[in-house]
Amino acid sequence: MGFRVLLPLLAACLLFPLLLRNTIATEIWIFAILALAFNLLLGYTGLLSFGQATFSGIACYVAGLLLKHYGLSLPVVMVAGVLAGALSAGVVGAFCIQRVGLYFIMLTFAFNQMAYFIAYQWTDLTGGEDGLPGVPRPPGLEGGLAFYAFTAGCFLITVAFMKRITDSPFGLVLQAIRENEGRAAAVGYDVKRYKWLAFTIAGAVSGLGGVLYAMLFGIVPLAAVHWLRSGDIVFMTLIGGSGSLYGPIIGAAVYTVLAESVSRYWDRWPILLGLAFVVVVLFFRGGCVEAWERIATAGWRRRRSP
Amino acid sequence: MAQAPLALMATLLEAEGLTKTFGALRAVAGVDLAVEAGSLHSVIGPNGAGKTTLFNLITGELPPTAGRITLDGHDITGRAPHAMPGLGIARSFQRNNLFPNLTVAQNVWTAAFARARHGLRLWRSAVGFADVAAAVAEALGEVGLASHGGRKAREMSHGDQRLLEVAIALASRPRLLLLDEPTSGLSPEETRRMMGLIRTLRGRYTILLIEHKMDLVMTVSDRITVMHFGSVLAEGPPTAIQGNADVRRAYLGTATALPTGP
Amino acid sequence: MNLSLVLGQVLNGVVTGMLYALMGVGLSLILGILNLPNFAHGTLYALGAYLLFATATWAGSFWLALLVAPLGVALLGAVIELGGMRRLYAAGHDYQLLLTFGLALILEQVIILIWGPIGMSLLPPRGLGGAVDLGVTFYPRYRLFAMLAAGLLILATWLFLEKTRLGAIIRAGIEDKDMVAVLGVNVSRVFTLTFALGAWLAGVAGALMVPIRGLTPTMGADILGIAFVVVALGGLGNLPGAMLAGIIIGLAQSLVALVWPVASIVVIFAVMAVVLLLRPQGLFGTR
Numbered sequence: 001m002g003f004r005v006l007l008p009l010l011a012a013c014l015l016f017p018l019l020l021r022n023t024i025a026t027e028i029w030i031f032a033i034l035a036l037a038f039n040l041l042l043g044y045t046g047l048l049s050f051g052q053a054t055f056s057g058i059a060c061y062v063a064g065l066l067l068k069h070y071g072l073s074l075p076v077v078m079v080a081g082v083l084a085g086a087l088s089a090g091v092v093g094a095f096c097i098q099r100v101g102l103y104f105i106m107l108t109f110a111f112n113q114m115a116y117f118i119a120y121q122w123t124d125l126t127g128g129e130d131g132l133p134g135v136p137r138p139p140g141l142e143g144g145l146a147f148y149a150f151t152a153g154c155f156l157i158t159v160a161f162m163k164r165i166t167d168s169p170f171g172l173v174l175q176a177i178r179e180n181e182g183r184a185a186a187v188g189y190d191v192k193r194y195k196w197l198a199f200t201i202a203g204a205v206s207g208l209g210g211v212l213y214a215m216l217f218g219i220v221p222l223a224a225v226h227w228l229r230s231g232d233i234v235f236m237t238l239i240g241g242s243g244s245l246y247g248p249i250i251g252a253a254v255y256t257v258l259a260e261s262v263s264r265y266w267d268r269w270p271i272l273l274g275l276a277f278v279v280v281v282l283f284f285r286g287g288c289v290e291a292w293e294r295i296a297t298a299g300w301r302r303r304r305s306p
Numbered sequence: 307m308a309q310a311p312l313a314l315m316a317t318l319l320e321a322e323g324l325t326k327t328f329g330a331l332r333a334v335a336g337v338d339l340a341v342e343a344g345s346l347h348s349v350i351g352p353n354g355a356g357k358t359t360l361f362n363l364i365t366g367e368l369p370p371t372a373g374r375i376t377l378d379g380h381d382i383t384g385r386a387p388h389a390m391p392g393l394g395i396a397r398s399f400q401r402n403n404l405f406p407n408l409t410v411a412q413n414v415w416t417a418a419f420a421r422a423r424h425g426l427r428l429w430r431s432a433v434g435f436a437d438v439a440a441a442v443a444e445a446l447g448e449v450g451l452a453s454h455g456g457r458k459a460r461e462m463s464h465g466d467q468r469l470l471e472v473a474i475a476l477a478s479r480p481r482l483l484l485l486d487e488p489t490s491g492l493s494p495e496e497t498r499r500m501m502g503l504i505r506t507l508r509g510r511y512t513i514l515l516i517e518h519k520m521d522l523v524m525t526v527s528d529r530i531t532v533m534h535f536g537s538v539l540a541e542g543p544p545t546a547i548q549g550n551a552d553v554r555r556a557y558l559g560t561a562t563a564l565p566t567g568p
Numbered sequence: 569m570n571l572s573l574v575l576g577q578v579l580n581g582v583v584t585g586m587l588y589a590l591m592g593v594g595l596s597l598i599l600g601i602l603n604l605p606n607f608a609h610g611t612l613y614a615l616g617a618y619l620l621f622a623t624a625t626w627a628g629s630f631w632l633a634l635l636v637a638p639l640g641v642a643l644l645g646a647v648i649e650l651g652g653m654r655r656l657y658a659a660g661h662d663y664q665l666l667l668t669f670g671l672a673l674i675l676e677q678v679i680i681l682i683w684g685p686i687g688m689s690l691l692p693p694r695g696l697g698g699a700v701d702l703g704v705t706f707y708p709r710y711r712l713f714a715m716l717a718a719g720l721l722i723l724a725t726w727l728f729l730e731k732t733r734l735g736a737i738i739r740a741g742i743e744d745k746d747m748v749a750v751l752g753v754n755v756s757r758v759f760t761l762t763f764a765l766g767a768w769l770a771g772v773a774g775a776l777m778v779p780i781r782g783l784t785p786t787m788g789a790d791i792l793g794i795a796f797v798v799v800a801l802g803g804l805g806n807l808p809g810a811m812l813a814g815i816i817i818g819l820a821q822s823l824v825a826l827v828w829p830v831a832s833i834v835v836i837f838a839v840m841a842v843v844l845l846l847r848p849q850g851l852f853g854t855r
């Protein structure tokens with residue numbers, strides 16, 4: 001991973017606990033993982049999946065149940081969560097990939113609804129509306145700072161992983177599919193297979209985020225699998241900018257800090273979220289990254305002219 | 307050029323009774339086609355004659371209503387488009403069908419990487435495959451775009467984009483090259499450049515060329531199939547087509563002589 | 569399992585199915601003309617319900633409210649299209665979709681701000697209260713009315729699309745927008761009209777549903793997924809398809825509720841998954 005990117009991220013990882021509460025700082029990296037997973041689909045493959053909470057949510061429940069009822073060790077729970085994310089995405093993806101464009105989006109949303117209603121009704125397993133409380137942290141991670149460090153580490157590994165994937169031939173083929181599905185097929189790629197793989201990988205990474213989320217708050221809330229959570233992930237990626245690997249990270253940070261600070265003062269704060277959404281969509285489609293680039297190139301041009 | 311008897315020449319691509327109907331519209335009606343290996347076979351006809359539909363049937367973009375397509379004797383009717391490069395068939399499109407935000411080199415890379423059959427590669431960096439990079443350089447050099455590799459496809463001029471269209475097809479290292487109106491939208495100078503390129507490709511590839519400007523194909527084709535309203539109107543070497551009264555009538559409405567080429 | 573119970577559930581399924589179909593028809597029109605999965609469609613439905621409640625309690629007349637509420641929603645729809653969607657045509661349907669999502673968030677919170685987070689209910693109007701003796705069972709009169717009303721509205725929409733000039737333009741637009749523009753039709757006006765019509769249909773579905781299911785702020789979010797399923801099953805712009813898909817889903821839901829109540833909502837999505845696996849273009853779709 002290039003130093004120009006690694007250093008700021010490392011610096012952020014080290015500084016955040018000094019600037020923010022541990023839980024908020026941890027939450028930022030968790031959402032960054034979820035947003036990175038989603039952007040593999042949107043930014044790279046051109047797939048607007050409106051149901052990523054399905055996979056992070058399922059992994060969240062799996063991790064919560066394994067920790068609470070079986071007290072399994074950390075590595076087992078992590079693997080189980082990532083597998084849960086990958087498997088659920090693989091199954092759902094097999095259906096959704098059959099359609100393109102708007103139908104694909106609607107299908108991802110519909111499956112999210114399905115997962116939500118199952119979680120809502122299956123109270124014996126999930127606790128329904130009340131969620132699944134009493135999820136213990138594995139030994140060694142009980143402390144706020146210790147868990148933060150662990151999560152930050154997982155985040156950095158995720159960034160490195162995503163960078164490898166997107167720089168690989170697979171990543172370039174995904175971008176070709178985004179640019180022109182028909183031509184990608186004509187030059188020899190089984191487009192459906194590639195889309196399904198991207199979907200499954202994104203599901204696996206979302207699963208990682210889900211496991212960490214369960215351990216962070218010690219509870220698996222029903223909201224973890226709600227379509228609004230999917231919308232949050234979309235929003236984060238948008239405000240950060242879907243055109244680069246790192247935009248979603250910025251978006252996750254901006255979103256989490258804003259959401260945490262505003263929600264303390266106003267129960268109806270989702271209105272502001274909706275408003276911000278509308279504003280970004282109407283005026284700042286490239287997100288923070290594009291805004292920054294515009295400012296940066298404008299400054300460079302001014303310096304160049306005599 | 308003396309014509310060897312047909313029986314001695316290897317037929318690479320053959321279409322028998324190829325038909326495509328859309329409801330009441332017969333876009334392609336019972337077309338027979340035989341393309342000899344190593345030859346340049348042109349399909350000409352006025353707009354709407356069914357030429358591009360014929361290509362779409364061959365490459366699997368559309369399933370035929372009836373008929374058969376064989377490549378080297380193997381039935382390839384209805385195979386999916388993404389199977390074509392593996393079979394040795396690559397095509398360029400009538401309207402630019404590029405990857406707009408990828409660079410010129412990346413556009414060609416997609417075809418070259420698929421052809422190199424490295425399979426699914428998620429770990430090594432895309433630039434680390436030397437054989438693919440070499441294939442990209444070769445294809446770009448062939449069409450004269452070697453110095454444009456780093457530019458985004460959508461920033462190129464229309465003429466250069468048409469060349470890129472062909473480069474992508476070449477990067478698949480096909481046996482059979484399907485070119486759909488490569489000169490579409492080109493200036494006379496650019497048209498000359500494109501036809502020059504096609505002349506250098508002739509003999510090294512089996513080429514099936516669609517054009518609707520008859521003068522372009524007269525000097526470059528070994529055989530010509532003339533299509534009209536979905537059917538084959540005439541088929542034969544350029545001299546035979548030139549002298550064909552039906553073709554004259556279809557193209558010009560009269561029986562006067564047809565253009566002989568630049 | 570007695571006959572009266574089963575018949576009651578079958579009728580319930582048809583009633584909710586027709587209202588699901590209304591939602592599907594509106595969404596399908598917006599999807600077909602504007603190429604937009606309207607994520608605010610559920611909230612417009614909820615708004616129709618809340619506006620009905622507000623007007624009915626204020627004016628004392630259910631019938632006036634049934635007239636006024638959907639019109640209010642349609643007006644809002646027109647405003648949304650003119651003020652928001654229009655700016656995003658060039659940006660692509662992903663961004664339009666996200667705009668509707670943002671609006672859905674805002675509207676749902678506005679509903680809670682005005683009417684509070686607790687669910688409410690409203691009795692059917694005089695004349696439609698009580699039950700009808702169907703021989704085998706008694707069935708609520710209002711529900712029969714709602715079923716008929718929804719059916720008539722779908723029929724009216726179908727007639728509008730098939731028999732009027734404006735309807736033909738909309739149908740042509742679903743087939744090929746560019747061609748319609750070339751023929752000299754003011755495409756943007758058609759867009760606004762279609763969105764308003766879709767919003768109106770959502771509003772009327774919400775309004776009709778009030779005496780049956782009551783009101784909660786999340787009713788919009790809950791029904792959005794079902795509306796998507798209706799469209800996915802019924803096919804784009806296909807009104808008879810939407811109606812049949814709606815009834816099938818409604819029946820599946822109510823009949824499953826007889827034997828396995830907790831699965832009754834989930835079964836809707838399970839049906840969708842199975843159908844799409846066997847027939848990717850939906851039950852009645854051609855694309």
